[in-house]
Amino acid sequence: MRIVLFVILLLCGLKGKSQERWALSAGEIRHRLEGLQVFGSVLYIAAHPDDENTRLLTWLSKEKHLRTGYLSLTRGEGGQNLIGSEQGAMLGMIRTQELLAARRIDGAEQFFTRAVDFGYSKNPEETLRMWNKDSVLADMVWVIRNFKPDVIICRFPTSGEGGHGHHTASAILAEQAWSAAADPKRFPQQLRYTEPWQAKRLFWNTFQFGNVNTTSAEQLKINIGAYYPLLGESTGEIAARSRSMHKSQGFGTAAQRGEMIEFFKQLKGETVQGDLFEGLDMNWSRVGAPVDFRSKVAELINTFDDKAPEKSIAAIAELYQWLGALPLKDAEVRYWVAVRQKEIRALLLACAGWYAECLADAYSLTPGQEFTVRLQCIQRRDAGLRLIKLRFHDTDSLVAQHLETNKLYTFTHRMRVPAASALTNPFWLNKPVHQNMYQVPMQALVGKAENDPVWETVAEVELGGIRLNVPVQVMYKEVDPVKGERNRGVEILPAVSLSFSTPLVLLTGKKASIGLKLSAQQANQRGQVILSGPPGLEVNPRIIPLFLEAKGSTVEVTSELFSGVTKLTGQLRASVVIGNDTLKKSIHRASYDHIPEQLYMTDAAVNVRQFDCFGAGGKIGFINGSGEDTPVNLRQLGFEVEELKPEQLSSEVLAGFRAVITGIRAFNSDENLYKQVPVLLDYVKQGGNLLVQYNTNSRIGPLNGSIGPYPFTISRGRVTDETAKVRILAPQHPALLQPNKISEADFNGWVQERGLYFATDTDTAYTKLLSMNDPGEAALDGSLLVTAYGKGNFVYTGLSFFRQLPAGVPGAYRLFVNLLNLPSGK
Template structure:
């Protein structure tokens, strides 16, 4: 069977999940995939080149996936992706998580996407609530860098470049006015870093830590076919992968499910275009590829090294590595032959490392050579395990731990290949302060076909262990070392899912945020605390609420007893504010205490099939916003959720009778029973029955109903004729939004009921908004609408179509691009008061 035909048997598995050689924080993976010849090829292809490339972007999904797939999977280039933030400010197309919880999801999606294209992933953002965060859409790189902290972002990028040492750097976007400010900011600092990463006077403290300056050789920018330096043949079809690089890149993009990414492409030629921006090597107007004029193979590196004083012996070793790499590739697809050649190359890499260290080459050259040889050694470790069909695993007895707990973790190695390996050693890595004790031998003389060796370790978590951080490196990993064909290799492995230190008693409060109506300040606030026991067995605790001074809570405390881990119980409390409570934000915190221990946190479990299980640990608290609010009695609202917002829950808290409408309700139910029907953001795009039943909705308005429609994108099946009078959404979308949450708002129709009943809206109500004012504003609308406000970003033309309302028959139709779905969960008083006015129009 020809190699190409053989590979097609593996196409589906390979395209679905291509493994990575690199350790990525919280990226569940088995150490070695079991997909045969495709993964073997993927492991040995990088041995043929010493070149490296880096793609920089702002958010998860900014990576140039097709280009990265071509470089990494097609050319074997050591390829990295550096992404600034975690996507916390975006929307969620698979669930209701927003903010940091969404950032965790998008980070995991990015990690899984990076595994498919076999690239090394780094983030500039390091932790929850990091300065480099996704604060929402920005029109300015200056605003972005000011909010991130320009020195912080730049120092971290320079550090990544000096650590990874790419030959070629490619920012994902241009610095153009029509581009997201986050994208522009990354372009700005990436272009600047081309020279600064090589300047020892820039962030000299990094050099004291052991990093060395690094001069990137070329910097390219995205371009068009009409003006480019390099065209990347991303549409080229690879017989071994059974797909083109565009298709492989899109497989990675399908992992960005919370953003609805991924498209299906047919086979056929296509190209990515890039323009050379800066270079330290001689170039031509049109280049064959990114690496023209740059050392690409070991032979190229040998020539450069031989030209330097003291480089002859090292150059000879590099030429030997060139021959080794060719022999590894020539041995494919024979697993045993590849394993033998790979281990011979590994021995030669280790010898070359020693020769470099003992040479009289300049220090900068030695540093560069040792870095490239270290990369090659890591690649050979991966190639060895793939060729030997060695499957290594680390399996915790439980992935959910608490401080002070003792548990067991098993490390194993299975030999699925025909060659015997020797000197197998199983090691478990735990954080500083943790204890790991092997309960049996960790060394084995040999491991033959279809045999498994394993060691169980007793692991003790210290009593002061930090709670789980989703962006930190995995807490528990393992190293399996072994010898074959005269050289030693090591396989590094992480657990399939995150191992997390969680609160002994994880608490969540319902509601998690609420309004205290100062017009009815003595109305009790019901608070339900749900407690989950993460202790390894039976446990007891006392749960209480910490409330603001002068407030009261009943009961004072509630004892809870749990029979087993995972058991959940709830306690109901009643909180009353002080009689003199003022409009302001307040916090209520749950506390679980007993046996000298105290928990004040909750652990949100985040679990989706494509990213596995992870956690968001945060304070167990309830945000309370006190302000004056009038809500009509008996108000009945039908809410049509798109799944992207939870405004309906907040309306219920305010005393509104809310019914979530099903498809059947919309298609054939009695709509006239509702005072108001509200469509959630982008509802037409995700509730197909809306388009089919739109005539019923308009008839509901005509008969006296009040219909409130929140913003849509054109691609959400939005058509102007869905509204009773035409509404056309402005494009390009990037130009039709207001991103400054503090921008001035002018009420154009101050006497309109929306601004007067039941709550009087004043300029104060536009204060303290978060992230944005509006998104995807209309560009054209029928003359029948009343334009309620004008608003724009400073220095730009103001929009007047953000908030539109019109009488239609006996009822009212209101279309609003204000970002209610962010403001209301953030308990912004003015936004809540106006939304109540909107749904109260019929009354």
């Protein structure tokens, strides 16, 4: 039983939403055949998506033919988003898929722990305390025990040069995991499914990032700048395409060609002189093959016919059969047999020119719904492939047919979604986060990058005298007139979904209205909508009749909210009762061209806040940056917000606004905004208020000019502790007095952080309003600068209003409104 469980876990770890590639060029087939000679693996470890060295992963996978993995401790949900407004869990889903897209290019595999990226951390002590160190370590040990790397490589050191507490923590934990994975006394509950594993060596892949250079002459140096004639690309070209998948982080990268030197410092294991894998047994002898067996594999490669790959099927099938006959008592042999047979299966099908797709007649399905799937398959070479049976979700269909060469075969089947089917949702988001760790229901899910497909049809085929089970994911195909063919996985959705018109309601006058959209994923839905709120909130109407006749139909209802109290914090929840079923899910989607469409379900709820905030109203201009919900939040408060593009800015246009705001990273996001700085400053001089939210000034996001009327520098200074004490430096300044009197109490309840990219080296013309610091650090006074300029006012702030406003933090709203109401001589 333990052997069976191990193989299942290993194969599940390899499987994801991506359809297995069967269509390979002759060069790709030959390249993969060469890889059959190598039995070795390497695991790269860091903290976030985009921390990985894609050049090194490419070289390890393509040049060394090693099974290569990247273990990212988090999914990056605490980072920034340069392509949209998604934050938190949705951003984590986007960045997960960006990693998977990168791995499809560089050839490595992707793993995660359950740790949540809670935002920037200045030291590993805070990180390990916030994460629950033992839980993250257990996940890393689990991945190591199952992936069984010969060598582990860290991106960052334990000494802090990585510049982020998460980075340093990843290195500390990697060193501990290297030893713990081999110790049967550590995390013994895992040994029901796997075995201890001792990696042979641990390295740190040293680096030079900006002014930080951790490389040195005595370190191991390897030139990874290889060119792959069979693939038509070099390491730097493949790695650039891989790296450029991190689009949400703005990491598009130019291709590099020629020599590329990587540096390594050895941390654990037998010392090496010139090679990471020096002296390791990484050939067929690892699974007990006799010496002459290697020559058989070499002969297979040498005799491969690029124009007739089907001629090699018999020899490749012989390898598959030989592996299948091996005794599986040894864990290492079991591991490599499972890995190699999966690779050989793909090669056999590629040599046959096999292709298969299984398409559903709808992408959204509901529990109990009937639907039709159509499976088409073809062998495009004369390979003698025989289709034995098709195993659908609910039945087997015997076919027993030899496929004619280059003839497309079509099979249809009617299926029903089981009534008890779980709704489609990322497995790590089905339960609330606990202590900055995702809660997953079973050990087998730990480490996995994404859900398994909702359904697969299994085609049992006979090829080269052996039988293969070929999983074919059930997909939905659509053709876009511009983008062409687009495939997406099928989804199981509730019969009715609910979506509030806004994620936050601000009761500015003790009353507000809220819209609720109801969408049918199944026809003839009749029932009641029920709204419930916190004590002190009256909802009218609270119960609303519902009838949705057709699938895809929607209806919008509106309720009025009244507050009988002076302050209120809570949630308004919605559900639909249809017969004995209560439905309460909202569907959130993220759609970008470089990744599959993402779906995330939550309970239908909207945050409700009531607090004193004076001075809201009037017309505000907002220049978008890298994505935030500030315009939505200000409209909720009562402002009229017009979103502007840099090319629209002129003295005449700006004159109509009481204040203008630039979004986060606005100057980093659009170089054209620099050209409009004189126009913006003239607007201030004529009596306007300009509020500039944080920008970066770094190698990745440089500032290309001055953005204020007087000099200041944007630093990397930040305060990550959202509870850090805030000291008011200029209590009589109008920004802290009117129309809302600001006190230290207004900084209670902030989320994730105080702020980032504070100003420094400021001209004396600026007034510094606040001072704050993380525990044990020097005070920073550049979070909020204000200066009068002409008749108006210029503000630069690194305070994270973009996080606080969507979270409904009262003090953040009150302070933000004050900054928009600074007195002017207009």
